[in-house]
Amino acid sequence: MARHLITSAIPYINGIKHLGNLVGSQLPADLYARYQRGRGHEVMFLCATDEHGTPAELAAAKAGKPVAEYCAEMHGIQAEIAKGFRLSFDHFGRSSSPQNHALTQHFAGRLHEAGLIEEVSERQVYSNADGRFLPDRYIEGTCPNCGYDKARGDQCENCTKQLEPTDLIEPRSAISGSTDLEVRETKHLYLKQSQMRGKLDDWINSKSDWPVLTTSIAKKWLHDGDGLQDRGITRDLDWGIPVKNGDADWPGMEGKVFYVWFDAPIEYIACAGEWAEANGGDWERWWRTDKGAEDVRYTQFMGKDNVPFHTLSFPATIMGSGEPWKLVDYIKSFNYLNYDGGQFSTSQGRGVFMDQALEILPADYWRWWLLSHAPESSDSEFTWENFQASVNKDLADVLGNFVSRVTKFCRSKFGEEVPAGGNYTDAETALIADLTTRICAYEGHMDAMEVRKSANELRAIWVAGNEYLQAAAPWSTFKEDPEQAAMQIRLALNLIRLYAVLSKPFIPDASATLMTAMQTQEDAWPDDVAAALEVLAPSHAFTVPDVTFRKITDDERADWQDRFSGVRD
């Protein structure tokens, strides 16, 4: 039995995530976690909310709440929605947890001891009206290059010129609009990543099986210009993890917090600690190679925007600590999902958000479409037409209708129990051989995290059931040879159970419904297909399930298309 540590990029706290966020990390991670559990492996699947940083403070202010209260509330909401999508986290933690505070401060202390932290004095823009330092992009003004009056302090969106905040004409705070700005001197800690460049480069180069998307981004950062740059790991904010040197105070760093991208990945580790606190158990055997984690395979899932932090700064933190923490073994990264010709956008409220999706359809519909269209090789696009067509065809017609025709035929001819009699012919042997090949291919794709290919293969396995039924034609066989028809339909009933087991990673609710209808709990992975198709023995009782997947009507589609065409408040 292998041991899999799986983490999904942790969603930011400032609102409900959209379907693009979901398909880029949490959902494929869940697919993989469920699959590995299904294969009988030991899995630790962790996710959390990422709660620090300027946007969290601003979102809380906008909601009129203290930031700690806001984050606690949003964490609860995100946890509830994750449950709604059947994301099977072993623990859904918080980057603001005491565990993460302690661990983040611990890592900073270790890095300091290793000579990898440098204090840098720099000049930053301070807004008197807002009472805070402003990150470059929270300063607006007129672009000195093109005259655009909403240019940001880091770059002008209009002419794309890179800017310094001090370049802007009539700079103002993007938060309050105040022009009462001044440049102040402030001291920050930098992680000397540049010293670890060679080590990181060797490490990345050893990962020849990683997706190009992952390694090319890492290599660009390692080699571009002067190479990997040191990175500030502290900020002048109120909300965050106070800068400390392990347990000790850090002179000169009073009132400062760690940068959100320093503490967020550490939450992957701290989250295991939160899990242990909540459930009991030993979290270090998942994370410390000196304490039982040497046989763990660690896989991370994330959108492409997260790649530099997971390939460079977090590994630099781990390596630099000099302690035997588990390093990631495989990074699966995703492109973006677009919405009807544009981008999904949290800040602009464009697209379908996770809570809205669950209001209109059950989780399985979304899980199936999103996973079978996951943006693996390039950005992909959500359209309502495509969604309706795929869901109706794949789930309702191919799988749902198969269940329906088999169970209803059996009920009318043999009653609601698995019929006895008859012997396999060449057709059944051929079906078993075909399924064996296909399941093997399905396993290969799932092991390789080829999400779309896995979905295709699973669908083909469903189709094989319809093909068999059409060729065997038990409705005809029944007229001359009822025993033979009994054998055919017994096999078909067993196919339903087999499908429930194989499909569980994609559509867990439907899988459970089918298992209940077949009145069985035998969900072991079908390593032996022939044996798996005899689990439901003659005289085993079953029930005819209600419609497994209903179809999306044209009216509904048009209605939703219209309802989600604008922006959310």
Add this chain to the structure above:
RNA sequence: GGGCCUGUAGCUCAAUUGGUUAGAGCAGAGCGCUCAUAACGCUUUGGUUGCGGGUUCAAGUCCUGCCGGGCCUACCA
């Protein structure tokens, strides 16, 4: 500006890493079936692989120049 990814059938995507005649699903057309959610099965029409050069016995795949789409560019996360 720089770097990376990408462009294949009406649509969504493949193509064993340079190897027979570029394949699937959906949509379209035809036939069959009647157990089933008007479902299922079989057959079938669609491609000058964005455009132009080049390398090679062989190019969707490699090189090069254009054209289009996207991402990143380190203080948003």
